[in-house]
Amino acid sequence: MKNSGGWVGKILRVDLTSGKVTEQSTYDYVPRFIGGRGLGAKICWDEVPPEVGAFDPENRLVLATGPLQGTLAPTSGRFVVLGKAPQTGPIESFCRSGVGGHFAPELKWAGYDAVVIQGKAPKPVYLWITDHKAEILDATRLWGLDTYQTQQMIWKLHGPKTRAMVIGRAGETKSRIACILTDTGDASGQGGYGGVMGSKNLKAIAVRGTGTVSVARPKELMEISYRIQKLFSRKSLKSDPYQPDEKDFKFNIWGGGYGRGSLSLLPGELLDLCNSPSSGYSQTPDGCFACPVSCRSRVKGPDITPGVAFCAQSYMYLESMVHQPEKGYSKVTWQAAKLGDLYGINAYELMAIIPWLADCFREKLIKEEEVGLPLKEIGSWDFISKLLHKMANREGIGDLLAEGGQRAAAKLGGKAEKLSHMYYPRAGKFAGYREHWVYLGGFPTGYAVPQLALMWVLDNRDALVSHSYISALWGAAFTVGQNALTAVPEKIIPVLKPVMKAAYGSEEAAEFVRPDGKRLDWKWAAPVVKRYHEHSLLKDCYILCDILFPFLFDANAFDHVGDLTLESRLFSAVTGRDMNLEESYKIGEMLNTLERALAARDGRTRQDDVLYDIYFEKEDAGGRKYQREDLERAKSDFYQLMGWDIKTGIPTRPTLEKLGLKDVAEGLEKMRILGKKS
Ligand code: SF4
Structure with a gap:
């Protein structure tokens, strides 16, 4: 397939057992799976069956960029690490972890959209990638070094402009919570993929590229990027990083509540x-x-x-x-x-x-x-x-x-x-994943939110709620002059209404507390969480940063409505393939179903989408609490919206076929776990 922009067209395949390095066309997977999380999910569906453990040589370690990496699209310095995760448990299953920094563009400039690593080297090695070629090199001298020392050695060997993803001692000892670090802090944290590298005797992946990534419509990319720059740019770092110094201007990070260097x-x-x-x-x-x-x-x-x-x-x-x-x-x-x-x-x-x-x-x-x-x-x-x-x-x-x-x-x-x-x-x-805002204020976010509970039970890791849905709640809290963690829901709901209407189709989606103020309202939990998953997946496919995207809440707009088209417009400008919001949501729905099928194949069912008792016992500041039957009803609503079996939470054949995932339906049927009816 002819490319006009975005993808560079090649995936690097590395087999550490045989020592073979090969290339595959990226167009075996894109544009359908876009990149990043979509690309990784498809590779893992095809190549990592349930019997393969996270530390088995046959597990795949996928480092996937998306179409935006290597261009100047704002926040496109990111990529995603995927594969069967040792941290998930007690049953290991497919997961993902996003990484920032500078590694992703370097990989694209070296000529690769992704690296897929399998097998296990007989002794410690590292992977050296440079302009359209890759070598597996001896890492005996690197084994035992910490993450900074390892990078310093790599710079000594391959030059100071080299970017590297490295593991430390925790990865070498196959800790299930070992990360892969780049530079002095960016990391693939959740998932335990540092341990997966350790299990493969792989100490580091180093890359240096001098190529470019073509952009189909550069002028359009510049226009959208400039708009994003204006919406989010920060000023110089001063003594108090939490207060914008211009009285009327708010920085659009986490609902405008946080300023430069937040x-x-x-x-x-x-x-x-x-x-x-x-x-x-x-x-x-x-x-x-x-x-x-x-x-x-x-x-x-x-x-x-x-x-x-x-x-x-x-x-x-x-x-x-x-x-x-x-x-x-x-x-x-x-x-x-x-x-x-x-x-x-x-x-x-x-x-x-x-x-x-x-x-x-x-x-x-x-x-x-x-x-x-x-x-x-x-x-x-x-x-x-x-x-x-x-x-x-x-x-x-x-x-x-x-x-x-x-x-x-x-x-x-x-x-x-x-x-x-x-x-x-x-x-x-x-x-296996600590969730966000679980104890601050004595309750998540200081008050119970039905959408949050549903996000927690459905994700395949911690739900990144603070970077999207919750940021809108925080923004509304700041707007009415309340503390983001303890705001009174009834006060922020009026501010949220236009924001929720734009994002989820109805002002009612803002009403997570009933008018009497005493009970939670679960009616909109399922549709909101469905869209939340779609936003999250698309952001991880293009790939953009979840501190900015999806842009739900604009602290400086009169109605506080953000702009949800920014991501798909960046994609369209870079690749030259027009993608509107509705089309993008359909892809998000397909990918969410594919990820669910991956989990189902490993044994996940509705019974695993549950919270511990404490979350039904604790009251929030307003005396409200989650009710088990409400959460169960919201789960049924969600599975139904997705076209999954309500009883098992597993996708059905009609849904999979409608989404173009016939092979996935065949796979689940063969295992006799295909969802029966939605
Ligand atoms: S906002 Fe995101 S992309 Fe930007 S520096 Fe922070 S983590 Fe990196």
């Missing part, structure tokens, strides 16, 4: 040092390739490990200390995050594991002398350095924790397991 250092000792001109410490704006926001900052100082401050990596030890907020953000907090990066441990998991350990210690379920950790000193360097060392090397309690928080808790059982439910809402056999 994911930079939190107030505390280190920020004070950075703001003191003669201290020798500094933080400067930093972002992924082609990003107008640059949401994080690069931090350095005489006695700290340099790195990037953003999201989970930076806040890990602080959020872990939910029981000791008075400790604040210190140099220790920073060093803890960087040590996790050096070992290559998923910081987001640590944000659940550490407070859970504190809970277990408080309840006298574990003792310091038994686990060999100073649990009284959570928040100290002594505690975190010992914990991370044990986890990375699988020593003592670290061996259990390297399995991930939810698996570790299940192994301890009893009250220790129950305590973990606060951080891991989804029960069932396809869990």
